[in-house]
Amino acid sequence: MNVKTVKTIIISFVAGAFLTGGFWLGVQNASYFKETSTADRSTTSNADNTQKGAVKNVSLMETTGSNVIADMLDLAGPAVVKIETESTRRGSSNRDLFFRHFFGEDYQIPQQERTTQSLGTGFIISKDGYILTNHHVVNGAQQIKVNMSGAEQKYTAKVIGQDPELDLAVLKIDAGKELPILELGNSDQIRVGEWSVAIGNPYGLDHTVTVGVISAKQRPLNIGQARFKDLLQTDASINPGNSGGPLLNLSGEVIGINTAINAEGQGIGFAIPINTVQEVLDDLINKGKVARPWLGISMQDLTPELARYLEVDVKEGAVIGFVSEGSPAEKAGLAQGDIIVEIDKQKVTSSEQLAEIIGNAKVGDRHQLLLLRNGQMNTVSVTIGEKNYNSQ
Template identity: 40%
Template sequence: MKNFFTLLFVSVLGGALTLGIYKVAFENETFPLENQSNQPKFVTANYTPSSPNNIDDVSFIEAANKTVHAVVHVKNLTLSQGPSSLFDFFYGNSRQPRAQVGTGSGVIISPDGYIVTNNHVIENSTKLQVTLNNNKSYTAQLIGTDPETDIALLKIDAAEDLPYLAFGDSDQIQLGEWVLAVGNPFNLTSTVTAGIISAKARDLNSRDNNIQSFIQTDAAVNPGNSGGALVNTRGDLIGINTAITSQTGSYIGYSFAVPSNIAKKVVDDIMEFGNVQMGSLGVRIQDLSTGQGLASGIEESEGLLVGEVFKKSGAAKAGVKPGDIIVKIDHIKIRKFSDLVGYLRSKRPNDKVQLHLLRDGETINRTVELLSNSAYVYTIEEIGISVQEQTEASKDRFKGQDGVLIFDTNNYNSRLGLEGKLLVGINDDKIKSIEDVKSAVARAQRSGVMTLVFINQNGERERLIYRN
């Protein structure tokens, strides 16, 4: 019993001491939400508020009302001839076409009914139906498409002028700028979501010959939003919502839009020429961080290194040289491939651009006339391989070997890694020039077999056989 009272006394005493220490040391301590010291620990930047002065002043009402009437619901009817059941798959009992309906969005861009949407929204369609915000439906005509930029142009005929959106200048958008995404996700018509510009010139493709240049935003975009409008708070069309990156297939925090300057240029080309006109500088570009040899000793961390300059190109005529670093094109600062490609996609052959280059530590300017790739590139259409005359750099790399360079390939051949290799023979014909390629291809067409002989970057010979 004596031990019990002793233990009880010690416990009470310990608790009292603990409570006393807490009262003295902690109870009067305050935890400020802000540092109210007269001597702040961090340097604050001078801030001049722009209009609107306060986030509470931001209103999306006008932009939303303006946009929602110009965004349409696009339904794509396709016919599938695949098996409708596992039994049909194994026994082939049913090959009757079955109708399937896909949905997406589109944006009216003229009062007479031209509509821009995504190519993947209308791909393989047999019939297209467009429903306006007032529930009127029309059959749409497909005017043209550009799968590379994922843009398509439709046309509907209405009895009255239609509400439409004007193209804004996507080159002028700023990080953090408020935007609205308007479309028809999950068949929920006339849906408006808000967010900000999260990034510009975002590339989602790992292939160097198909660089993309998207606007990234955190405005919620889901399946069905594709082809819809991305607008600023004035209601100007600055992008066509196109893609999301998600493990679930639904929005998880960011989405991507084709910049309006690219979409407008594609639409203009389709309406004027029937296809997309691409203007090219005529250079092969290397990233500063990976450019081997030429990049050694270069201290610049931003910009693009000119690896090769193609003969007869606008860059060659303007005096651009291998080893130059492109730091700016017109008013666009160049930090990565997609900055350059995104701007060039808004240009066409015969346009002139101002290149700001670093050469031997000095800044120089060169005016380059953009040319079509066909001015210095020949495409073997039958096999989807494009070639061009050798550059001085490639002659050094291949030790003076005759041949033509593989400039580009189609999607099928891209997996073979042919770009940059030297084509030296087709069947029994030796290749020294583009004219040799044209003649050899004509002879190979008659035989039905085309054997290409390459030299790779290691000086090794390779063969590739194509049959009709």
């Protein structure tokens, strides 16, 4: 029997950036940070002042000459910020595990609170302090500080919205003044071979600038909970600490958010297209999240080998491998081993096709499934739920 499997890359952020499955998410561990006092957090949320209503203040469309990148950075650089996070977790030390090895499983390992400090990058998209970055930069942080270029003061940031699936987060700071912003460009218009400029804080080196080209578009990549289909690939150097920073064109417009690199190669970095970000930006600011449709099953293709093993006559479909507890699928009565052959009278040819249909549905939509169970065809009605990442 040849059962198709899905390979998932899991990223750990216990102590900054970790190598997993050949990819780095660029969060840089920064244990050298000094303690800073916590400023009052701003709870003001004003979506009208976000990027869509912001006045363009970065434009070099008519700039020519050999200093075009330097000139662009003079305007774009002040809107790029360093993000410092602090997280406290309970865990065991290697010494405690050592003692358990010698004294047996009955040895009680004390749980100790451990503080980890990491850094990433972000950029300001509204004059009143909204900031875009990666979800994995701030995920689980108890304290978030934002440091602007040339400023001695660090601002305490509040998480306004997060989306693990697109690896996005929106922060808000209250600076008490108008802030410089970056204009969001159009990533759909970017061509392979065009120049790209990354700004970030790799390994704590503030406002490091790297230059390259867009080497590919629409790259698929799975990292942890994030499922990407259309990442921009660039050879502009991206390292731990760059995550959440902008990928710019020569006009100083953001065309992507730097999010990962391939650690097994050189000059292979990935950025979330800014058009993908803009599709969910309002939801992140106004609702704090993006409502994702969810059925609550894992699936695999019904291959000829699997059909023979299961002794079924159908040749195409999606075999349910697991049903999440409390999910819409469980409430509808779906079970492990069911073979979904139709959805709304449309033939299911693969698990990927069915997953795409569910992914394009809206929360609350009802669908009719035709499934094979114990040699009998059954029609089941399911209502699409909302994905809860805390329970996944």
